[in-house]
Amino acid sequence: MTELLESSTENPYLTIAPRSTAEDTARATIACVIPAYNEEESIVEVLRALLRQSRLPDVIHVIINNSDDDTFYLAREFAGPHEHTHQDVTYRTEVFVHDIGSNKDKKVGALNYGFAQVCDEYDYFLGVDGDTVVDKMAVERLEAEIISDPRIGGISAIYTVSESAAEGLTAKFLTAGQRAQFAAFNMDNLLHGRNMAVLGGQCSILSMEALKNVMIDNRQATPWVKDSEVEDSLLSLQIKNLGYATKISANARATVGGMPTMRSLDGQQVKWNYGAIDLMWPGQRSNTAGQPFHPNLRLRWSENISMLFNILTRLSFIMLLAASLSIRAYVFYPVWLIPPLVAIILNLRIATSIQGKSGKDIAFALLAIPAEIYLWLRMGHFVRAWTKFFTSTQTDNWAAQARAERGAGSAHIMPAVVFAIISVGLIAAWLQQPVDVQSAILSVGWPVLYITTMVQTAFMLRKAIRRHRGFHV
Secondary structure (H helix, E strand, O other): OOOOEEEEEOOOOEEEEEEEOOOOOOOOEEEEEEEEEEOOOHHHHHHHHHHOOOOOOOEEEEHHHHHHHOOHHHHHHHHHEEEEEEOEEEEEEEEEEEEOOOOHHHHHHHHHHHHHHHOOOOEEEEEEEOOOOOOHHHHHHHHHHOOOOEEEEEEEEEEOOOOOOOOOHHHHHHHHHHHHHHHHHHHHHHHOOOOOOOOOOOOEEHHHHHHHHHHOOOOOOOOOOOOOOOOHHHHHHHHHOOOEEEEEEEEEEEOOOOOOOOHHHHHHHHHHHHHEEEEEEEEOOOOOOOOOOOOOHHHHHHHHHHHHHHHHHHHHHHHHHHHHHHOOOOOOHHHHHHHHHHHHHHHHHHHHHOOOOOOHHHHHHHHOOOHHHHHHHHHHHHHHHHHHHHHOOOHHHHHHHHHHHHHEEEHHHHHHHHHHHHHHHHHHHHHOOOOHHHHHHHHHHHHHHHHHHHHHHHHHHHHHHOOOOOOOO
């Protein structure tokens, strides 16, 4: 900048430089792509948040696909050039809105269409979902982090579920559960060297060079492939395989839309779980070297093993308790209060780590019962996903989630139905056993459950007392 500083007419001791533009200095270029499917309720807020950024993306492409609502008509009001000044630096961007109509590859197809528009002109690809509202500093912080180290292939923002859209008791309960679930997931990644197994499609910045190398190394025509239930997880694995780091941001944030009904939550979580299993299981994919011990999959295996133990201990406790009461052999020991107490402490620790935490987040943790009910819902999703995998059920899980979000389908109640049927069978079998056999079962079952539960509690306590090192999720 060659112009002289100008003196302020109000204060002779204050000088103000003429406003600069973002083009005055060499910098990285960022293309933002927003895949949008029936996002009329959120697309306006999403675009407004991007256009209020302290550092605007250099271009924004909204890719509308398979939509039959007003998403296109709302988004097109933003089409064209935009300008925003932050701290005397003026940024310029241009918004393009594409309605690609029927798209059999769904979100993957929209992402690849957007990539084709920007891959030759920009340094970084910023993917933002059509229901994700980014924090004012998010793009600036993501850019600063990814350009700080050429070894980084992608960085995911810290995201949480918005509370504002939750109406009704069920929606508020599910929102609190999802906020706690995302918080625990993000904190685990932050405390493991900020290494991120999944560069979430909600809001992530990716190196354009890394995306092109993925295509070359895996002989793909596009970065995202349609044969994965979790396109972002597979891409993250492929980026990691090339030697790039995949990270979670230390402070870039975004708010995502949650699932307000049991049906929609089931559709989303079963799709996520099924896609993760598809990546984890040995021999499923030849292009994920080292499977199932790939570095990006270790946390996934840990999560699945933990969920399996949660199912086993809870079902065992219910069965042993019912069996003991049936023959009047149950004796209460105060030591059984320790696991739920530690669970409350852990849930409270997670709740207090949430940036912008609310009273609902704290109540969800302290009351214990809501968190326990939500865990049972997650166990149902877990069982449904693994059942679909082992039975080789061919289902379009994208379409299943879309139907669930529209309020169609009843698959979400199947775990409860199966549990009820199994319970009736076990009760009938138990009642047919002689008393000495019943006593023998209880004498073995309770000690095994006690030891298993105490080991689980020790792991929970370790998580509850670990230092968060200043991170908030």
